[in-house]
Amino acid sequence: MALLKATYVSAAVLVASAACLQAQAARAAESQVKAVFLFNFAQFVGWPPAAFPDSGAPLVIGILGDDPVEGFLDQTVRGEQVRGRAFQVQRYHSVDEIKTCHVLFISRPSAARLDDVLASVRSKPILTVSDDDRFAERGGMVRFVTDHNRIRLQINLDAAQAASLTISSKLLRVAEIVTPPGR
Amino acid sequence: MPLRDWPIRRKLTVMLVLISGLVLFLTSAALVGYQYWSFRQTMRNTLAVRGRILATNSTASLAFANEADARELLSALRADPHIAAAALYDQNGRLFAAYPADLPRAALPAAPQPDGYRFERGRLIGFQPVAETGSQRLGTLFLASDLEAVYTTFRLSGVIALGVMAVSLLAAYLLSTALQDTIAQPILMLGETARAVSDRRDYAVRAPKLGEDELGVLTDAFNHMLGRIEEQDRALRESKEGLERRVADRTHELEERNESLRRNTAELLAANTELDAFAYSVSHDLRAPLRSIDGFSQVLLEDYAAQLDQAGRDSLQRVRAASQRMGMLIDDLLKLARITRAEMRTEVVDLSGLARDIAADLQRSSPARAVEFAIAQGLEARGDPRLLRVALENLLRNSWKYTAKQAQPRIEFGSIAANGERAFLVRDNGAGFDMQYADKLFGVFQRLHSAAEFEGTGVGLATVRRIITRHGGRIWAEGVVDRGATFYFTL
Numbered sequence: 001m002a003l004l005k006a007t008y009v010s011a012a013v014l015v016a017s018a019a020c021l022q023a024q025a026a027r028a029a030e031s032q033v034k035a036v037f038l039f040n041f042a043q044f045v046g047w048p049p050a051a052f053p054d055s056g057a058p059l060v061i062g063i064l065g066d067d068p069v070e071g072f073l074d075q076t077v078r079g080e081q082v083r084g085r086a087f088q089v090q091r092y093h094s095v096d097e098i099k100t101c102h103v104l105f106i107s108r109p110s111a112a113r114l115d116d117v118l119a120s121v122r123s124k125p126i127l128t129v130s131d132d133d134r135f136a137e138r139g140g141m142v143r144f145v146t147d148h149n150r151i152r153l154q155i156n157l158d159a160a161q162a163a164s165l166t167i168s169s170k171l172l173r174v175a176e177i178v179t180p181p182g183r
Numbered sequence: 184m185p186l187r188d189w190p191i192r193r194k195l196t197v198m199l200v201l202i203s204g205l206v207l208f209l210t211s212a213a214l215v216g217y218q219y220w221s222f223r224q225t226m227r228n229t230l231a232v233r234g235r236i237l238a239t240n241s242t243a244s245l246a247f248a249n250e251a252d253a254r255e256l257l258s259a260l261r262a263d264p265h266i267a268a269a270a271l272y273d274q275n276g277r278l279f280a281a282y283p284a285d286l287p288r289a290a291l292p293a294a295p296q297p298d299g300y301r302f303e304r305g306r307l308i309g310f311q312p313v314a315e316t317g318s319q320r321l322g323t324l325f326l327a328s329d330l331e332a333v334y335t336t337f338r339l340s341g342v343i344a345l346g347v348m349a350v351s352l353l354a355a356y357l358l359s360t361a362l363q364d365t366i367a368q369p370i371l372m373l374g375e376t377a378r379a380v381s382d383r384r385d386y387a388v389r390a391p392k393l394g395e396d397e398l399g400v401l402t403d404a405f406n407h408m409l410g411r412i413e414e415q416d417r418a419l420r421e422s423k424e425g426l427e428r429r430v431a432d433r434t435h436e437l438e439e440r441n442e443s444l445r446r447n448t449a450e451l452l453a454a455n456t457e458l459d460a461f462a463y464s465v466s467h468d469l470r471a472p473l474r475s476i477d478g479f480s481q482v483l484l485e486d487y488a489a490q491l492d493q494a495g496r497d498s499l500q501r502v503r504a505a506s507q508r509m510g511m512l513i514d515d516l517l518k519l520a521r522i523t524r525a526e527m528r529t530e531v532v533d534l535s536g537l538a539r540d541i542a543a544d545l546q547r548s549s550p551a552r553a554v555e556f557a558i559a560q561g562l563e564a565r566g567d568p569r570l571l572r573v574a575l576e577n578l579l580r581n582s583w584k585y586t587a588k589q590a591q592p593r594i595e596f597g598s599i600a601a602n603g604e605r606a607f608l609v610r611d612n613g614a615g616f617d618m619q620y621a622d623k624l625f626g627v628f629q630r631l632h633s634a635a636e637f638e639g640t641g642v643g644l645a646t647v648r649r650i651i652t653r654h655g656g657r658i659w660a661e662g663v664v665d666r667g668a669t670f671y672f673t674l
Contacts, residue, residue: 173243174243
């Protein structure tokens with residue numbers, strides 16, 4: 001009997017921790033997907049040659065502010081290459097730290113300073129990505145839209161073209177193209 | 184009917200149709216097979232191209248996990264009714280999107296299989312990697328196409344091949360029927376000629392020649408052979424007729440000769456019988472007067488001896504001696520005649536025994552003479568015992584008589600082998616005879632010695648010859664004057 005009782009207790013503990021784990025797992029899965037998307041942009045976006053110091057230079061993915069994708073991005077790009085270039089992940093605390101960068105993820109806590117950030121990178125060939133609700137309207141290029149546990153893309157094609165970036169039509173097919181009003 | 188008994192026309196037709204049929208079949212099979220294979224290749228290549236295009240287009244859908252877009256891309260496959268199923272798998276091998284949308288999950292592979300296009304379980308399936316050029320793989324595209332298109336093409340080419348074969352075979356049959364005559368006609372004509380020759384024995388027919396090929400040569404040879412046979416047949420017939428004529432002539436000749444021989448024999452037989460009868464009756468009738476002569480001469484000698492002088496008595500004695508001698512002659516003649524007329528009985532006769540009996544009789548009749556007899560043992564022959572005894576007695580008595588003047592007389596009875604048959608012999612070392620008279624020995628009343636030298640009537644050897652002749656045997660003699668004589672006879 002004692003054994004049976006112990007089994008019940010451990011089962012109850014297990015159920016409680018499973019519910020907690022599920023929430024964690026959902027958040028982790030979302031971060032992972034975002035990390036993969038950031039990595040995948042490199043395959044569908046073309047940068048002007050001037051964006052790289054030399055032909056062997058790595059493709060830099062930068063994260064400004066908190067790192068919402070945690071360590072997943074490092075895992076995802078490890079050992080990968082696109083068009084002969086390796087990947088490099090950099091984390092920035094302020095926009096001034098950004099030197100050579102190709103994909104810049106602007107984390108939500110830094111959204112307050114978003115206009116400044118976007119203004120400082122506007123002339124550079126940097127693909128700006130964020131999950132800010134009005135990112136595209138404010139001049140950002142790609143927005144992650146979380147919808148029913150799914151992440152969709154909104155792309156401001158004008159902004160990208162203005163930064164001399166070419167976006168593959170295939171990427172455009174799977175994204176929603178938004179045009180900010182008044183521009 | 185077994186194949187080898189078929190008429191040559193049918194054989195030729197069947198042969199030609201079979202050969203062309205086989206050639207057609209092999210050609211058609213090769214063509215259809217090649218078409219089947221190449222169509223499959225084409226189909227695989229087409230599907231591979233389609234797969235590559237689709238995979239290239241679906242990179243973004245997979246990269247950014249847009250299922251709706253992926254489904255839309257896949258739904259473009261509706262244009263090809265042969266595409267049975269299609270699916271996209273993500274990087275981790277999980278099913279991402281499927282076509283048609285309502286396809287049950289079980290109809291798709293649970294996970295991607297090795298890349299490539301292959302025919303499997305009546306379908307063409309392909310796994311195509313999905314990736315941007317120079318980048319990591321994003322997932323896998325799966326395509327499955329049914330083979331209806333292949334089968335349709337295959338069926339169509341099969342039907343066409345069958346149609347071509349049917350038409351070609353018909354053409355081959357018609358052509359072979361028309362062409363076979365060039366081979367079959369001369370052979371059939373040869374056959375017909377040969378049959379005419381063997382049925383009617385008409386060697387004058389000739390097979391018509393239709394060309395200068397091997398059959399033409401054969402026809403020539405056959406006709407030449409017929410010519411030779413015709414000549415030989417004529418020669419044979421002529422010689423046969425000649426032979427028949429000669430045989431008929433000979434037969435006729437022989438018949439005539441036979442006829443004349445038969446006539447002669449009959450005449451001879453009649454004459455002989457007549458002669459025998461005559462001799463018998465004469466001899467018989469002569470005895471009575473002879474007995475009277477002898478009887479009355481005796482009466483004269485006994486009753487009138489006193490009235491007669493010595494000369495008269497001597498004359499009468501001579502009359503008596505002559506008449507007695509004549510009586511003996513008559514007796515011998517009668518004996519000879521009886522032998523000719525006597526009935527024959529045939530049995531095994533012990534000739535050695537007979538000879539011994541006769542020798543003993545002779546010794547008893549003249550005990551004063553010392554004659555050495557050498558009689559072989561165990562000689563036997565088939566014949567009439569009474570007649571053979573007469574013959575043997577005559578021969579031995581003959582030898583006995585002619586050895587009378589010999590100092591050491593010797594008489595032998597034996598046998599020798601002569602010309603493959605057995606001949607008996609009686610040999611003595613007596614007076615012998617001159618061989619130039621040998622053929623007169625066996626004649627009646629023929630004598631080589633005078634009665635004064637050796638007594639005798641001249642009938643004995645004639646009797647012997649008649650007995651031997653009646654037994655179907657022969658008799659002959661050899662002799663040298665004063666050195667003895669040998670008589671041989673066969674039975």
